[in-house]
Amino acid sequence: MNKDEVLIEIFSNDPFGILNTKPKISITKSPDERLIASFKEINDFIDKYEEEPKNDTSDTNEFILSARLKNLRNDLSKIEILKQYDVYNLLPDIITSSVKEPNSVYNKSKEINSLEDIFEDESFKEISDDTAGLFDFNHTPKHFERADADFVARRKPCKNFSEYEPLFKQVQKELKEAKRSLIQFKQDNLNSGEFYVHKGVLLYLENVDFKEEIQKFESGSRIRKDGRTRIIFENGTESQMLYRSLYKILLTNGKAITNTSESINNELQKNFNNITAEDEESGFIYVLKSLSKNENILSINDLYKIGFSNIQVEERIKNAEKEPTYLMAPVKIVTAYQCYNMNPQKFELLIHTFFGKSCLNFDIFDEKGTRHSPREWFIIPLAIIECAIELIISGEVINYKYDDEKQEIILKEL
Secondary structure, X not given: OOHHHHHHHHHHOOOOOOOOOOOOOOOOOOHHHHHHHHHHHHHHHHHHHOOOOOOOOOOHHHHHHHHHHXXXXXXHHHHHHHHHHOOOOOOOOOOOOOOEOOOOOOOOOOOOOOHHHHHHOHHHHHHHOOOOOOOOOOOOOOHHHHHHHHHHHOOEEOOOHHHOHHHHHHXXXXXXXXXXXXXXXXXXXXXXXXXXXEOOEEEEEEEXXXXXXXXXEOOEEEEEEEEEEEEEEOOOEEEOOXXXXXXXXXXXXXXXXXXXXXXXXXXXXXXXXXXXXXXXEEEEEEEEEEOOOOHHHHOOOOEEEEEEEOOXXXXXXXXXXXXXXXXXXXXXXEEEEEEEOOOHHHHHHHHHHHOHHHEOOOOEEOOOOOEEOOOOEEEOOHHHHHHHHHHXXXXXXXXXXXXXXXXXXXXXXX
């Protein structure tokens, strides 16, 4: 039997169809489809982090998304295609916006001195808006997906978990008794010695080995703070993931746990003693009054914002009319308290717990039309607020409570 006959015999005797091959189907996306997909990546980022991607970051993926968004905003033809997918109002209005024609600035030269200059250059727009799918990762997880995987994969058994187990039981007990509560996670909440919940798992951030890195950009230098953490989990494991990775994970799918009023008060009482001229200030607790011309706000008597700032209050409120937390209006400082040797955020939290039932229930819309519900405005006479702060400083606040109906601070029943 010659070779041809052998091959014919092989192909004709294939009862399981092993040698049958199916033609490959190649699906090629159109330029518009790639453009829409690239824009949806920006929407996905905002879904995860509740903010636009920034260009002052060391995260390459976020930097690319920021550059892509900037260039899309300057391209009329792409805005017309993407406007219907613009769920966060990221793109300017087609009628009123002054956008540049594509490729209109390609003939302009620009000095390139850094990686940021390359991404900012208009000639890079075809790459940065990525309609060709250059930065499509089909087999490599995105940075936030890697962070989530890293959060789990880097855990190991905690050898001294017996030292922490009573703490977790106590926190669970205090949550059931409403002495603690779950609150929305913010960056200011991420502190050593605090408890958090990620996807239903209780965790304790024991400490952070902070390191600072100076990053230089055209707009100036910025300090990036990061470091390895030690995190203990309720299931008996621990992790040493990076602080910024922990922040991103909790921001995506996590909650902060408040301290008890008693523990906050004990710390404040201890730290307010023996203040000397050598002590460094921690920040400022402030009381503000709104200067809004909104009739709904003007009609509310005794409306005050009680908050915390780690910088001078005057500096903190200079752009109040652009921030939802200040009701999108200017404010005036009523009083401010300088804080020493303490955690001012806990001081602020205790005040909010004390006056919780008098919190303003009001929605405000920012310049993009996004709704916000500020939680630091209270309907309380100023004299009552100042009295409560004095009680906290003296350590006597645990013996009192606020009666919101009578608008009085009264002794607790023994």
